[in-house]
Amino acid sequence: MRIDVLGAVRAFHDDGGPVGLGGPRHREVLARLVAAEGRMVTTDTLVCDLWSDPPARAVGAVRTFVAALRRALEPDRPPRVPPRVLVTEGPGYALRLPRADVDVHRFEDTLARARRDPGAVTGLGTVLAAWRGSAYADVTGSAWAQRERTRLEELRLEGVELRARILLDSGEGADLVAELGAHVGEHPWREPAWELLARALHRAGRQADALATLRRARAMLADQLGLDPGAGLGRLETGILNGTVPGADPRTPWTGSGVRLGPRTTVDLARTLALAGGDALVHSRRDRLAAVRAAERTGDLLLTARVIGAYDVPALWSRADDPEQSRAVVEAAERTLTALGADCPTDLTARLLATVAVESRSAGLSASELEHARQAARKAEELARELADPALLAFALNGVFLQSFTRPGLAAVRDGIGAEILGPATRHGLPNFAVLGRLVRLQSASALGDLDAAASHAEAAERLAALTEAPLVSVLTGWFRARVTAARSTEPGGPSAATAAAHYRVAEEALRTAGMPGLHRGLFPLALLGLRLLHDRPAPTDPRLDWGPYLPWARPLVLLAQDRDEQARAALAAVPEPPRDHMQEALWCLTARAAVQLGERGIATRAAAALGDARAEHAGAACGMLTLGPVTRYLAEAEACAEAG
Known part of the structure; x- marks a missing residue:
C-alpha cells in the first residue's frame, strides 16, 4: 500500500x-x-x-x-x-x-541521496513534483503538525535549490529561469535562490538580466534587512563580469579549467560533508587529512594554518573516531604554530590552538599531552574573546568542552560551557554550533538527572537540525529517549525493562550506520548492562556482544554473572583507571559494583574516592545516551565496603 x-x-x-x-x-x-x-x-x-x-x-x-x-x-x-x-x-x-x-520518507531519502550523489537529480525532480500542497495539509490546529510542516517546507525549498544547483553545475539549467523566478518571488530572503536565478539567466545567455538580478538582491537585502550580500553573490557577480562562471564539475574552480580543488576548498567541502553522517562523514575525515597534507606540501605556512583551522566541525564526543588521524592533525597544527611563531595572525593562532584542543581527545594520551591540550583550549578561548569573533569563540569553546572531563562530577561545569556556546551561536546565526550547545546541555542535564530540561534541549536540537539538515542529531536524541525509558522503567507504572531494551536496540540500529565508530563501539552492551543494574540483575553474558573499549570494566561483572568468581577477581585487579571522558563515572561505578560483590576493600576505597564529587550525578548519563542509575547508589555501596571489617 x-x-x-x-x-x-x-x-x-x-x-x-x-x-x-x-x-x-x-x-x-x-x-x-x-x-x-x-x-x-x-x-x-x-x-x-x-x-x-x-x-x-x-x-x-x-x-x-x-x-x-x-x-x-x-x-x-x-x-x-x-x-x-x-x-x-x-x-x-x-x-x-x-x-x-x-x-x-521517499522525498527525504531522495534528497539525502542527491546531496551525496548529483546523479540522483532526476529522482529529486520526481519527488519534488509529487508535492500536492503543504505537508499534513488537513491536520490543522496541531502543534506537532505545524512543526513538521515548517521542517518539511524548509527541506522542500532546499531540494528545489539543490536540484537547480546540480543541473547548473552539470551544464544544464537554462530552462530553470521561470521556475527560479517564481521561487525567488515567493522566498525573497533566500540568498541561494537569487544566486541560482542569476546563474540560470547567465546560462540562458541573458548576462545583463543576471547582473540586474544580483543587484536587485543586494538592494533588497540592504534596504529591507540592512544586510550585505553573502560572499557567494559577490563571487558570482565577479565571475559574470570577468566571463568566468562555475564549470560543469562542481568540484572544480570557477575558471572552468578542470583544475581540481585546492586544499582550502577541499577542507571546506569536507566540513560540509562531516555534518551529513554515514559514509559522508567517513569521506570527510579522509578528505580533511588529505587537504592538510597537500597544504603542507606547498610550503605555504599561512595556507596550511588556514586549511587546518577551517575544519571547525562541532564535536560532541570525548573520544576520537580515528585516533591516528587526530594525532596527525594535532602534529600538523603544532608544526605550523611553531614554524609561524610570532608571525602567525591571532585568529589563525586561535584556530590552530582550538584544533589541538578538539583533536586531542583520543584514549592513550599522556598526562602531559592532556594538560597541553587543556592549555591550548583556554588560550584559544582567550584569543577568540579578544577578537570578539563569535564563530571562533564557539569553536574554541568546543575545545574547552572536550577538555572538561578531567575528573568525575563536572556536569554543571559542562552545562555552563554549553550555555556559553549556545549564546553567541544563537545570536550570530551559527546553527551547527547552536545544535552543539543544545546537545552539550542535554548531556549535562541528563547527567544531573533533570530529564525535563534534557528533553527540552533535545527538542530544540531537533528543530535546529531540521533546518540545517544534520541527521546525526536525531540519532543522538533517539538514544536520549531510550535512556529516559530505561530510567523510568524503575518507576511504578513505568515501561517494562523489555520495552527499554527494545528502545536501546532501535537506537543502536540508527547509530550503527551513522559513521561514528568512536561513539558506537560498545555503547549498546553498556546500555544493556546499565539497564540490568537498574533492575538489580546480573550483567548480560551473550558472547556476541561487542563491549568495545568498555570490556575491561564490564568483564568482572560478566564473569560474576557466570559464577566465575576467581576469574572475576583477577579481571578486577587488572582494571585500569577509566579514561577521562564521558563514561568515566559509569566505569568507576562498574568497578565499585564489582569490588563490592567481591569484597575488595582497597578497590572499593579507590572507586569511592573517585566518585565523591559526582554523588549528585547519574552514572553514564553524561553522554545523554544511557544510564546506570544514580552515582550515589554505587558510592554508598563502595563506602560501606571500604569501611567493613
Missing part, C-alpha cells in the same frame, strides 16, 4: 484504490505515526498531540481510532491475526511500511 502526506493525508491499496481513513482524528493518528518514521509513539503522546485539553476518555478514543485504521489499512486481515502495518509496540503504536511506500 501507499501513504501520502505531502498535501492532504491519504492512503491507497496495492491496486491503486483509495483507503477510507475515516474522520479528521483518524487521519491525524495515521499522520502522527508517519511523522515518527517507524518509531513507536506512546498512547500518552498521541493523546497530548490530538487534544490540547484531552477529554476523559481520550485513551479509549485513541484505541478506537487505531482499531478503525487497522481495519481500513488491512481489510483482508483474518481475525486474531496480528496486524502488520499499524502495530502495537510497548506502550504505544508504530507504523510498519517500507520508506519507499510513504511519500514524505
Whole structure:
C-alpha cells in the first residue's frame, strides 16, 4: 500500500484504490505515526498531540481510532491475526511500511541521496513534483503538525535549490529561469535562490538580466534587512563580469579549467560533508587529512594554518573516531604554530590552538599531552574573546568542552560551557554550533538527572537540525529517549525493562550506520548492562556482544554473572583507571559494583574516592545516551565496603 502526506493525508491499496481513513482524528493518528518514521509513539503522546485539553476518555478514543485504521489499512486481515502495518509496540503504536511506500520518507531519502550523489537529480525532480500542497495539509490546529510542516517546507525549498544547483553545475539549467523566478518571488530572503536565478539567466545567455538580478538582491537585502550580500553573490557577480562562471564539475574552480580543488576548498567541502553522517562523514575525515597534507606540501605556512583551522566541525564526543588521524592533525597544527611563531595572525593562532584542543581527545594520551591540550583550549578561548569573533569563540569553546572531563562530577561545569556556546551561536546565526550547545546541555542535564530540561534541549536540537539538515542529531536524541525509558522503567507504572531494551536496540540500529565508530563501539552492551543494574540483575553474558573499549570494566561483572568468581577477581585487579571522558563515572561505578560483590576493600576505597564529587550525578548519563542509575547508589555501596571489617 501507499501513504501520502505531502498535501492532504491519504492512503491507497496495492491496486491503486483509495483507503477510507475515516474522520479528521483518524487521519491525524495515521499522520502522527508517519511523522515518527517507524518509531513507536506512546498512547500518552498521541493523546497530548490530538487534544490540547484531552477529554476523559481520550485513551479509549485513541484505541478506537487505531482499531478503525487497522481495519481500513488491512481489510483482508483474518481475525486474531496480528496486524502488520499499524502495530502495537510497548506502550504505544508504530507504523510498519517500507520508506519507499510513504511519500514524505521517499522525498527525504531522495534528497539525502542527491546531496551525496548529483546523479540522483532526476529522482529529486520526481519527488519534488509529487508535492500536492503543504505537508499534513488537513491536520490543522496541531502543534506537532505545524512543526513538521515548517521542517518539511524548509527541506522542500532546499531540494528545489539543490536540484537547480546540480543541473547548473552539470551544464544544464537554462530552462530553470521561470521556475527560479517564481521561487525567488515567493522566498525573497533566500540568498541561494537569487544566486541560482542569476546563474540560470547567465546560462540562458541573458548576462545583463543576471547582473540586474544580483543587484536587485543586494538592494533588497540592504534596504529591507540592512544586510550585505553573502560572499557567494559577490563571487558570482565577479565571475559574470570577468566571463568566468562555475564549470560543469562542481568540484572544480570557477575558471572552468578542470583544475581540481585546492586544499582550502577541499577542507571546506569536507566540513560540509562531516555534518551529513554515514559514509559522508567517513569521506570527510579522509578528505580533511588529505587537504592538510597537500597544504603542507606547498610550503605555504599561512595556507596550511588556514586549511587546518577551517575544519571547525562541532564535536560532541570525548573520544576520537580515528585516533591516528587526530594525532596527525594535532602534529600538523603544532608544526605550523611553531614554524609561524610570532608571525602567525591571532585568529589563525586561535584556530590552530582550538584544533589541538578538539583533536586531542583520543584514549592513550599522556598526562602531559592532556594538560597541553587543556592549555591550548583556554588560550584559544582567550584569543577568540579578544577578537570578539563569535564563530571562533564557539569553536574554541568546543575545545574547552572536550577538555572538561578531567575528573568525575563536572556536569554543571559542562552545562555552563554549553550555555556559553549556545549564546553567541544563537545570536550570530551559527546553527551547527547552536545544535552543539543544545546537545552539550542535554548531556549535562541528563547527567544531573533533570530529564525535563534534557528533553527540552533535545527538542530544540531537533528543530535546529531540521533546518540545517544534520541527521546525526536525531540519532543522538533517539538514544536520549531510550535512556529516559530505561530510567523510568524503575518507576511504578513505568515501561517494562523489555520495552527499554527494545528502545536501546532501535537506537543502536540508527547509530550503527551513522559513521561514528568512536561513539558506537560498545555503547549498546553498556546500555544493556546499565539497564540490568537498574533492575538489580546480573550483567548480560551473550558472547556476541561487542563491549568495545568498555570490556575491561564490564568483564568482572560478566564473569560474576557466570559464577566465575576467581576469574572475576583477577579481571578486577587488572582494571585500569577509566579514561577521562564521558563514561568515566559509569566505569568507576562498574568497578565499585564489582569490588563490592567481591569484597575488595582497597578497590572499593579507590572507586569511592573517585566518585565523591559526582554523588549528585547519574552514572553514564553524561553522554545523554544511557544510564546506570544514580552515582550515589554505587558510592554508598563502595563506602560501606571500604569501611567493613
